[in-house]
Amino acid sequence: MIRYDPQQATFYRDKLMERVKEDVAECYQCGNCTAGCPAAFTFDYPPNKIMRMLQVGMVDEVLASKSVQLCIQCLTCTARCPRNIDIAGIFEDLKTIAVVREMKVPEDADKFNRLFLQNIAKYGRLSEAMFLVRFNLASRKPMNDAGLGLPMMSKGKLEFLPKKSGGADEVGRIYKKALERSTWEN
Amino acid sequence: MTEKTETKQSGDTASKDGDRGIKVIGILCNWCSYAGADSAGTARLKQPVDLRIVRTPCTGRIDPIFALKAFEKGADGVLVSGCHPGDCHYAEGNYYARRRLELLDRLIPHLGIEPERFRYTWVSASESKRWQEVVTEFVGKVKQLGPRERRAL
Amino acid sequence: MGKLAYYPGCSLRHSAEEFDSSTRTVLETLGMELEEVPDWTCCGASPAHMTDHLLAQTLTARNLRQAHLVSEEMVAPCPACYQREKSAELEIHADADLRAEVNGIMDRPYSGEVRVFNLPELILERVGTETLRRRVKQDLSQLRVVPYYGCLLGRPSEVTGEVDSEQPVRMDQILEAVGANVRWWNYKTECCGASVGVPKKIIQQQLTKRIFEQALNAGADAIVTACPLCHQNLDMRQAQVNSHMGTDFHIPVLYLSQVMGLAMGFTPEKMLLAKHAVDPRPLVRGALEKAAEVRAEEERKAAEKVARAKARAEKKAKEKEDAEAAR
């Protein structure tokens, strides 16, 4: 039995209005977002159901969902929505909220993002090789994606001794300051 | 209660809140914009309270004197609206209107009136949303400028 | 034509170096003066966006600020970087508060204005199909390709400027102009899953399989892309897909810039075709040879025609003479 949560519903509806200028109430559940979503088969809830959950205020369930983390931001849903809703924009916003709330999110998505950002905070630019290795160790799958790593190495496409970009230090500072500021309320 | 105390009250609120001081005159053609304002009402589209609408059969009927008189008598803004060019109920009334209103538009600044205080536009009978936007936007602009210091033209 | 700020982005430095070099070569040959954005840094990509909006916009703003030192126009060949830089530029301009916030956490503020181009956009606007046609040196008419736009070269049209995000046309126009045999397909913009390639490879294996099938279905021998992520996904992972799906695809994936380069007369070596996992060189060579044969055949036919006409004329002339002689 689901309990509707009107407060949450209104609260998050208003949030979205100001954060991404999108209104979940516009959704009439045609399912086009789900139909076209290339990642939906890895989701726990299809996109249209996420929209529905937001309409009735199941915000926490949504934030804890795989779907939000596994959205690949291809914008197909946004492009094809008959009500012109920026669904991808909503998903993106949900991800940032999950981060700020420091929620435990599925699929190592947070790990991936954190390592990625730490990597560029250090070198200014992404050192693909270094990052791959780090991520695989962190997610305890050392040989994960070797299928990509090996051919790339053989084609001399991986650089293992990253050089710092001139802008690296500034990026480090930006990273720090930005995260200090960001809160769920703004 | 008698009329005096009533108006006095609104006078007080005026001193409290500048918005209430604003007076905007809207001169509308009967067939498109007046009807558009009607459908906006029927759709319950909320609008600022400061607009007073005068109905004429056609923008072609509108004499620039109307607007000038309004400003002379202390209007803070004048909004003229009619049918879209080509859609005039009387075939070409709004074309004649457009010419005259263009001139008026250019004249306004020379009378020491901020150009933002005068606007002419086209809103059809079915464009209730657009009417709401036009009114809200225009009145908003005039509010920013605030009440016009009353002086003879 | 003024100087142009060039933003390679992380992938083009290593995993997509062939895209980088072919792009520079082609653009410079087409008369553009490129200068790399000084001390450019990562655009933040999706991880930044999925972490914090301000962070994302600031990381991009920093690059725009750096680009502005060089030029008021910047090209970002990587569509992912392009999306970030372009949409940030648009948003920062629309929203003064955001600009203030962004400047608040950067070392130096960004106050300028930089127009960001993606590669196809730049080529069509700065060069145009007419010039491209004139620059063609090698005949690619026997190279059957489908342009694959992926997610970020078309969507959303407000950012990319493509008339319809569902049927983008810029790559089609360029490829047709340089004489390739472009096939129509309804799969131009279906996502390949690259942006989650690393954490969830299963996703893109499903998606890329479909893309290969559709390309073959459209009668293409190669896929042309302008996205390093799509390329990595379609080229480097093709073997992976085959082993996981029990398929046997062998479809070269070329960069738009490489195809342009080939048409403009550069060698496969110069275009670094060797850098690809699925070696496109045999296909390209084959296509060029076939084109040559076809041309030769046509010339031969034309020559024969002339000869025949000549013979006929001589015959007539002779008959005339004989007739006269008889008289």
Next chain:
Amino acid sequence: MRIGVFVCHCGTNIAGTVDSKGIAARAAELKDVVHTQDITYTCSEPGQDAIQEAIQMKGLTRVVVAACSPHMHEVTFRRCVEGAGLNPYLFEMANIREHCSWIHEDYDEATEKAYEIIKMAVAKVRELEPLYANEVEVNKDVLVIGGGVAGIQTALDLADAGLQVTIVEKETTIGGTMAQLDKTFPTLDCSACILTPRMVDCSQHENIEIMAYSEVERVQGYVGNFTVDIRRKASYVDWEKCIGCEICQQKCPAKAPDSFNEDLVETKAIYLPFPQAVPKKAAIQYDYCRWFQEGKCKVCERVCPADAIDYEQEDEYLQREFGAVVMATGLDVFPWEEYYHEYGSGRIPDVISGLQYERMLNASGPTGGHVYRPSTMGKKKEEPEEPKTVVFIQCVGSRDESVGRPYCSSVCCMYTAKQAILTKDHVGMDTDIYVFYIDIRATGKGYEEFIKRAQTEFGVKYVRGRVSKLYESDGKVVVRGADTLLGDQVEVEADLVVLASGITPPEGSGKLAQTINISYDEYGFFTESHPKLRPLETNTAGVFLAGACQSPKDIPTTVAQASGTSSKVLGLLSRDKLKTSPEIAVVDQTRCVSCWKCIEVCPFGAPEKQEQRDGSFKSHVIESVCQGCGICVANCPVNCIALKGFQTDAIIDQIEEALLA
């Protein structure tokens, strides 16, 4: 001067946000106001009685009613005050509902504004003078624009009632969209069997003239007296002689697009759209005729037994007089190819529109009622293939804001169910049929039952969800959609995909509306005068609406509306003379300087040069012609023209009143 002010509560519509009682009381303070009263429903019988009573008891000489918009009830109240012996034009309405109570929330603000609106009305009513309508002769002929089922029904009703009707149809035959249909929902009776007899009735009716292949170019005049320019398009065939034998079409060597068959097949450059066409006359498509394009051929001329071909023919312009005009211009199918690129932009042969499918199902259509996969049609050797799996997609060009069509086309749900059933009937019950829908809208009589039959009796599988992508794969069309009830993605490999393309107004509707001076919405549908009070009229007196040109409609609704419209027209033309509005321009000849600016600007030719006793000429406005727009008034350099009911003083006084403290 004794003014009465009546303030309406309109239940809570006004009283909810406006203190009707309070402002009624305050209005008593206004100059010349001798009676004020607030009434719960002013327009109701007790309300009107109260007004009439007050007029008589208090001897009121002017009346102001503060209620809804004059567009709503001005006529009602004018009649009311007239009933009490007051001149109807000594009345003014203050719009405190649409322009006040409905658009504001703050009670005090709204009340204050309402009061000022009343003050303005009182200021205006002071300036008003008694006016007397005059009468004009009425032309009783009717013009019906559009020869579809709406136009046919209207024309027959009017003709049977004894009026002369002219149908102007832009195609070479009447019949419209309905003539293209196979069966009609929910009864499944054959469209042609209903329509063609009615078409024949039209052609044989002594009171009906059909002007096919013609278009309305210009409309002048006003209710009761319209002057209409009609262009008869060149068909290059003398229709007096043409006997519709179709020999020319059989022999013509040039192929041409077949719009009647929705381009499923090709027709000839000289063609007759279909066997039951009315009138059954041939026409040449100029752009495809060899003679016109290449300067040789003339086969049709040679084979025509009636010697009817006339390559020299040109467009013909006629001018006709009518008393009323009925718009029945029908609909177009939404051009999905231009908008739905995810559905292949029309480049996937086995993806077709609902109307194309209708032609295919039609026994007299290009496939003789056989359902084939277009990709397998028109091939030399192989036989065309029948589809085994058919997918229908609803809401293509309807309820889709991303293609600028937020409205529901209202017929697609039903025609899709019908086509699904007919597919089972034509191809066989073993055909797999899927209908992707968002919501099923089956509101008509017997409609929901019909949908149920499709689902149960015929086993059509309804999938709740939209389709995101169509693409070809190994000779099939892959349909990638969602089943929102299962909460999952679904994929169907279809042999044929039918898009339930929505309804859009015919191309050029906006332009036509402008020629006739009626209003239309952003899509091009013509706007009715009032959705409930005057749904069949336009804002232009004498111009009426019938059918889908006003909004998407199915056949039953269209026919019903057409008959309703007929009765409106009959009502109008039942009188020999029409009262015209006296709110018109009048010239003060003593001040006229004979500059003739008024004659120059008047769209209706109302002002004329009138000789004076001294032989000089002054401007004079012909009352029966003037429409009261006031353009001349604003253009007169010496302000010697007044617009009755809207005199300059009346308007200025309102403005001043609004601005007083």
